[in-house]
Amino acid sequence: xxxxxxxxxxxxxxxxxxxxxxxxxxxxxxxxxxxxxxxxxxxxxxxxxxxxxxxxxxxxxxxxxxxxxxxxxxxxxxxxxxxxxxxxxxxxxxxxxxx
Numbered sequence: 001x002x003x004x005x006x007x008x009x010x011x012x013x014x015x016x017x018x019x020x021x022x023x024x025x026x027x028x029x030x031x032x033x034x035x036x037x038x039x040x041x042x043x044x045x046x047x048x049x050x051x052x053x054x055x056x057x058x059x060x061x062x063x064x065x066x067x068x069x070x071x072x073x074x075x076x077x078x079x080x081x082x083x084x085x086x087x088x089x090x091x092x093x094x095x096x097x098x099x
Contacts, residue, residue, distance in 0.1 A: 011094040015087060022082055026075045033071055037064055 006012050040048055041061070048061030 006094075006098065009094060009097060011090055011097060015090040015094060018090065019083075019087055022079065022087075026079055030072060030075055033068055037068055040064070 048059060048064060050060050052058050052060055052063060
């Protein structure tokens with residue numbers, strides 16, 4: 001059957017493995033940063049409530065929250081860059097081999 005032929009192909013196995021690893025690493029990084037932020041809010045709220053400078057109204061919590069959003073964009077950009085280079089190359093090789 002065609003599905004077994006595709007699943008048994010070395011290029012498909014490599015593609016699936018690399019995509020899975022990439023997703024896990026990026027998801028773990030985002031989840032780790034998010035949980036660190038939430039745990040800091042829960043157990044050390046004063047830490048994030050401090051102003052970034054003497055007399056400033058912006059606190060470290062706002063900076064950390066903005067950094068968390070920025071991290072999401074950076075991790076997305078990393079995924080897109082890897083997907084458009086390495087994963088697309090493996091996908092193209094798989095298509096060529098299965099013709």
